[in-house]
Amino acid sequence: MGTFLWLAQRFSSLIILSYVLFIVISYFVKPYDLDAQVWFTDIRSIQMKIFTSLFLIAIVGHALQGLKAVEDDYFTERTIGMFLPGTKHLAKFLRYSYRGFICVVIVILSYVTVLSYLMEV
């Protein structure tokens, strides 16, 4: 599992980097700043939809690992008790709240992406 997660993080970072580079280079190569219609046509193409979906999946996968590391390091009885003595019993509650918040963000992101971009409802 450790090696899989390690590889997933590196692979997802490559997808994120390639997408960002592609968008930045496209901006300089194509006349997006003169004609917004060109941008809309390009971004709505099936190839860009697949690439953008891949990018979003990579971002979610990559971010989840980073956010889990934050949880493991800081939302523990030890760390919370160190910064705010007497509140370590809140660690579990804070951990679950943190997870809940992340889930809500992912659901909203997925909803917006699928409905308004991929399906164009």
Next chain:
Amino acid sequence: MSEKFLLSLYRFDPEKDVRPYMSDYEIFYPETGNMMVIDAIRQAQEKDSTVTFRRSCAQGVCGSDGVNMNGQNGLACITPVVDVITRDKLEVRPLPGLPVIKDLIVDMKPFYEQYEKIKPFLDNEEEVTTGHERLQTPEDRDKLDGLYECVLCACCSTSCPSFWWNPEKFVGPAALLQAYRFIADTRDKQKKARLKKLNDAFSVYRCHGIMNCTSVCPKGLNPSKAINEIKKELRRIG
């Protein structure tokens, strides 16, 4: 160089003190000028016999006097005062990240528990039929140099933020160096099992390669390199 300096020692007795505090002692350099941190602590102990400090060989072999000196972990017995002192003041604290028993003495249990996890012994059930010890080629033996010399002082593990946050889950540089010592040993027959046991999100992969361990090791070893070698082996077995 002035003839004296201020030694500030971390003090905490859980039976008496509510909070830790620092005690200052005026320490005089010897006539030769050479002084190790352990000598300065001894001078402080002569002035105040309640100062508690763990030491044994005083030659950098037993690894029992690991402390934090002006922010840098190391062995007090082989660290010259002039190497760590700043503006005629030297602060000595216990190794960070481990529970303090008293003053400069820490509870090494979390550290030893991780060491125990990696099974620090040769595991080979094959019968020896040659009538003598298990042999290996000089080249295979050379692979163990820089791995077996660790004195388990815990300077590296207690300078590692990953170990501070997760001492129960992250094995830590000292134990990982020892893990690789047995993974790399051709006489050991449990290489795959050892690697599989380390293949989770914490044991090895919690190391982000900041190399604090390598920069503080008083024996000049390179735990960071050993951890990278373990990661390479893990990727090899998939």
